[in-house]
Amino acid sequence: MEKLFLFGTGKISKKYTQVISQLSVEIGGYVDNDRSKWGTQFLDKRIYSPTVLNQATNAYILIACAAKEEIGKQLTGMGLAKRMVSFCQILKFYSHILVESAMANIEQQISIEKKSLADRAIVIDNFYGNWGGAEDWCHVVASGLIEQNNNVFVIENKKQPYIEKLNENIIHIDTEGKSNYQIYQEMAQMLMHMRPFVLFNVWNSELLWAAATIKYAYPEDVFLVSSVLNDGSYEEWHDWDEVTDQYVCISSKIQRSLVECCKTKKEKVCHISPFIEKIRVVDRKYSTEGTEPLKIGYPCRLERDQKRADLIPLLIEYLEARKVHYVLNIAGEGSCEKKIEEYVEKKCLHKRVKLYGKLTKTELTSFLDSQDIYLNFSEYEGTSLTMLEAMASGCVPVVTNVSGVDDFIESGVNGLIADVGDLGKIVECIAYLDKNRNILMEYGYKCMNIVHEKCRLDKYIANIQEVLKSLEKVEGI
Numbered sequence: 001m002e003k004l005f006l007f008g009t010g011k012i013s014k015k016y017t018q019v020i021s022q023l024s025v026e027i028g029g030y031v032d033n034d035r036s037k038w039g040t041q042f043l044d045k046r047i048y049s050p051t052v053l054n055q056a057t058n059a060y061i062l063i064a065c066a067a068k069e070e071i072g073k074q075l076t077g078m079g080l081a082k083r084m085v086s087f088c089q090i091l092k093f094y095s096h097i098l099v100e101s102a103m104a105n106i107e108q109q110i111s112i113e114k115k116s117l118a119d120r121a122i123v124i125d126n127f128y129g130n131w132g133g134a135e136d137w138c139h140v141v142a143s144g145l146i147e148q149n150n151n152v153f154v155i156e157n158k159k160q161p162y163i164e165k166l167n168e169n170i171i172h173i174d175t176e177g178k179s180n181y182q183i184y185q186e187m188a189q190m191l192m193h194m195r196p197f198v199l200f201n202v203w204n205s206e207l208l209w210a211a212a213t214i215k216y217a218y219p220e221d222v223f224l225v226s227s228v229l230n231d232g233s234y235e236e237w238h239d240w241d242e243v244t245d246q247y248v249c250i251s252s253k254i255q256r257s258l259v260e261c262c263k264t265k266k267e268k269v270c271h272i273s274p275f276i277e278k279i280r281v282v283d284r285k286y287s288t289e290g291t292e293p294l295k296i297g298y299p300c301r302l303e304r305d306q307k308r309a310d311l312i313p314l315l316i317e318y319l320e321a322r323k324v325h326y327v328l329n330i331a332g333e334g335s336c337e338k339k340i341e342e343y344v345e346k347k348c349l350h351k352r353v354k355l356y357g358k359l360t361k362t363e364l365t366s367f368l369d370s371q372d373i374y375l376n377f378s379e380y381e382g383t384s385l386t387m388l389e390a391m392a393s394g395c396v397p398v399v400t401n402v403s404g405v406d407d408f409i410e411s412g413v414n415g416l417i418a419d420v421g422d423l424g425k426i427v428e429c430i431a432y433l434d435k436n437r438n439i440l441m442e443y444g445y446k447c448m449n450i451v452h453e454k455c456r457l458d459k460y461i462a463n464i465q466e467v468l469k470s471l472e473k474v475e476g477i
Contacts (some may be wrong), residue, residue, distance in 0.1 A: 001026070002026060002058070002059070003025075003026045003027075003028045003056065003059040003089075004025050004027055004028065004059060004060045004061070004062060004085075005027075005028050005029055005030065005031050005048075005052070005056065005059050005060070005061050005062070006020075006027065006030050006061075006062050006243065007030075007031045007032070007050075007061060007062065007063045007064060007065065007071055007075070008026045008030070008031075008032065008063065008064035008065030008071075008120060008472070009030050009032045009034075009037060009042045009047055009065075010065055010066075011269075011344060012064050012066065012445070013030060013042070013043075013064035014043065014134070014180075015180040016062065016064045016087055017043055017064075017432060018061075018179045018180040018181040018267050018453040018458075019178060019180065019184055019209070019218065020090065020124065020337040021181075022101070022181055022471060023090075023094050023097065023098075025090075027045055028045075028056055028059050029045045029047065029048050029052070029237055030042045030043070030045055030046070030047045030048070030347050031047070031048050031049070031050050031053060031061075032047050032048075032401060032452055033050065033074075033181065035049075046378065048358050050074070050078065052089045052127075053075070053078065053080055053083075054078065056278070057062065059083070060083055060084070060085045061075060061083050061084050061085065062085055062086070062087060062090070062286070063084065063086075064085075064087075065200055067277075067438070068236055069234075069235045069237075071398065072084065072233075074151065083363050085188075085241065086239040086240075087209070088239050088240050088242060088243060088244075090454065091212050091213045091214045092212075092242070093211060095213050095214075095217045095396045096217055098188070098213045099188065099192070099213060099214060099217045101185065102185045102188035102189050102192065102210075102213075103189065103192060105179065105190075109235060109316040114173065119151065119196070120151070120196045120197055120198055120223075121151050121152075121153060121194040121195075122141050122145055122151060122190070122197070122198050122200065123152075123153050123154075123155060123194065123197050123198065123199045123200065123207075123211075123419070124141065124149050124152065124153070124154045124155070124202075124207065125138070125155055125199060125200060125201045125202045125203055125207050125208065125229040126138035126139070126154050126155060126156045126160070126202065127146070127155050127156060127157055127173065127203060127205045127206070128157075128203035128205050129156065129202075129203075134202055134229050134276075136213065136385065137202075137227070137229060138154060139154070139163060139166060140275070140277060140457065141200070141460075141461070142154045142166055142169060142261045142344040142439045143165065143166065143330040144457060144460070144461035144464070145465075146166075146169060146456075147461075147463065148461065148465065149263075152169050153169055153170075153171055154166060154169055154170045154171070154370045155171050155173065155187075155207055156170055156171070156172055156173070157169075157172070157173060157175055158172040158173060158174040158175065158176070159175075160172075162286060162363060171190070173186065173187070174360070174469065176383065179204060179355035181300050183206045183258075185210075187206050187207050187209070187210035187211075188210035188213060188214065190210075191207075191210050191211055191214055191222075191279045191403060192214060193275050194223065194373055195214065195218065195221040195419050196220070196221040197211075197221070197222060197223075198217070198222075198224075198225060198468065198471065199211045199222070199223070199224050199225065200225050200227055200248075201224055201225065201226045201227065201228050201240075201244075202226075202229065203239075204236060206281075208224075208240065208381065210241075211224060212215050212224070212240065212243045215243050218349075223245045223246075223471050224240075224243050224244050224246075225243055225245060225246045225247075225248060225467060225471070226240070226244050226246070226247050226248070227248050228247055228248065228249045228258070228382070229250050229381040229382045230250075230380070230403075231251070231253065231254055231257070231341050231380045231381060231382055231402065231403035232380055234257055234258065234262050234339075235262075236319055237258065237262065238262040238264070238399070241262070241264060244268070245268070245471055246269075246270065246467055246470070246471060247268055247269045247270070248270060248272055248385045248464070248467060249269060249271045249272070249273050250271075250272075250382040250403075250404065251382060251404040251406075251407055252271045252273065252407055253403040253404070253405045253406065253407075254267050254271070254382065254403055255271040256440050260289070270467065272353075272460060272463045272464070272467075273383075273454045273455060273456050273460070274383050274385060274388065274455060275456065275457040275459070275460040276385065276389055276392055276455045276457070277457060279392065279451070279452050279455070279456060280365075280392060280393075282369055282393055282394050283291065283390075283442070283449065284369075284393075284394040284444060284445070286372055286440040286441050287372050287440070288437045288438065288440060288441070289437070290325065290437065292325075293325050293327040294324065294325060294326045294327070294372050294373065294430070294433065294434045294437075295326075295329060295370065295371045295372040295373065295395050296326055296327065296328045296371065296372070296373045296430065297328065297329050297331070297367065297370075297371030297372075297373060297374055297390065298312070298329065298331070298332070298366060298374050298375045298376075299330075299331040299359070299367065299368065299374075299386055299390070300331075300332050300376060300378070300386070301332050301333070301396060302332045302333055302334030302335065302340065303332045303335055303336060303412075304335070304336060304338040304429075304469065305335040305380075306376055306378055306379055306380055307334075307376075307378050307379075308378065308379060308412075309332075309334060309336040309340070310336050310339065311377065311423055311444060312328075312330070312336070312340050312343075313339070313340065313343040313378055314423060315328075315377075315423060315426070315427065316328065316343070316347075316349065316352075316353060318423065318424065319430065319431075322427060322428075322431045324430060324434045325434055326430070326434065327351075327352055327354065328352060328353045328354070329354050329356065329367070330353070330354065330355045330356065330358050330434065331356045331357070331358070331364065331367050332357075333357055333358045333359060337355070339354075340355065341355060364389070365388075365389070365393065367391075368389060368393035368395055369394075371390070371393070371395050371432070371439055372444075373395060373396035373397075373398050373430065373433060373450070374386075374387060374390035374391070374396065374397045374398070374399070375394050375398050375399070375430075376397070376398075376399045376400065377399070377400045377418070377423060377426050378399075378419075379399060379400070379402070379421070380402050380403065380404050381402040381404055381405075381419055382403055382404060383400075383403060383404025383407065383408075384399075384404060385401065387404070387405075387408070388408070388451055388455055391408065391446060391447035391448065391451045392447075392451045392452070392455070393448075394444035394445060394447060394448050395444065395447065396414075396415055396416075396439075396443040396444050396447065397409055397414075397415035397416070397441055397447065398415065398416050398418075398429045398433070398461065399415065399416075399417060399418070399432055400417070400418055400419065400420045400422070400426070401418065401419055401420060402420060405417060407454075408447075408450055408451070408454070409447075413443075414443045414445065414446035414447050414450065415443060415447065416429035416432065416433070417429075429475060431476075433452060453455045
């Protein structure tokens, strides 16, 4: 690979460049669709119009931005599909050089003894975690596997909060003042000491890059299991398909999408229903009397992206127009919070709309136990763990048809579902429950039973153990 253009001029492109610049690859420049950037500089190289790629006929192209699917279609339309490469393919081409470079500062070669999969290190990737559902998944799964006597390590950034119960099993990586290439090398050195190992990958980080590089150099020593915890970005997952041994999907929709859209082999993809940490029995009381306001719980990040919390004022207008007898209880914080507060103040809705701020896990459980309805009109999800917690509390879900919903909710049986973006339908569902209070208990208890059956932590850990065993059979250990 002699010459390469990177399509993108943001953080992803910068990260990839720091690794590629250490190889014998000439970076011809950067490409961007933003006309205002053409002719300017990025990382000491010129930024070009996409038309330059038709002129540089011998150069490869790496999509180095978040819009992989969109840019991929654009390049295919330009007749450049055969010249596109993934970052994973670059690591494969230079894997032995990269491993030798990473090990150059280690005084002696590491002797690797052949081990069974049960004795191999299990590495869980929480390096890019930012405290949400994925981070909880990493910590709870790590704890569950440790209890089963597995050799588990959780990789985290040193800046992340301290988790006392996993103290001996967490490896904190200090990234302060280090380039992405330096972090990548440090990860590779660490993993070389750990091998053979299984990586449960969650993020596209330097940890994944290092594991993939080592797998190319020592294929029998590394298994990669990708935990697909959110809908979308399938092109990015597909880039790493060659080194991925198994995909564990949080919803059946994600499982289908990987097989149908990315043409991933069926045997490499499984769906395991997510867990909630504590299955509980709730003695529920619902607002069955028309004189009581219908209690609508909205426990979400107050952000426009994904959650569409910017639509809450409009939702309230619709509820008022339909004369719904309600109280909207909002638990969360974010960039839309001030706008919501100002709207409530302006309309004098303090008795109908209450903002609780961000709640602890214990506070959230108590909050959900007292709501009639769980409301979520997100544009996308993996499977919302808050939705499952709400169902475990007996809340009746009124949600958009995002990933994970079909696995737990049947509209008109134990909840109500609207199309993504259809806020009017969401309000219609709430109005229906307001007029038919008698079904709150029926739907709510069905929700509790479904979650109790599908979302036990012990069942989830047992399924993860089965994934590990399936890898052992494939490898023939």
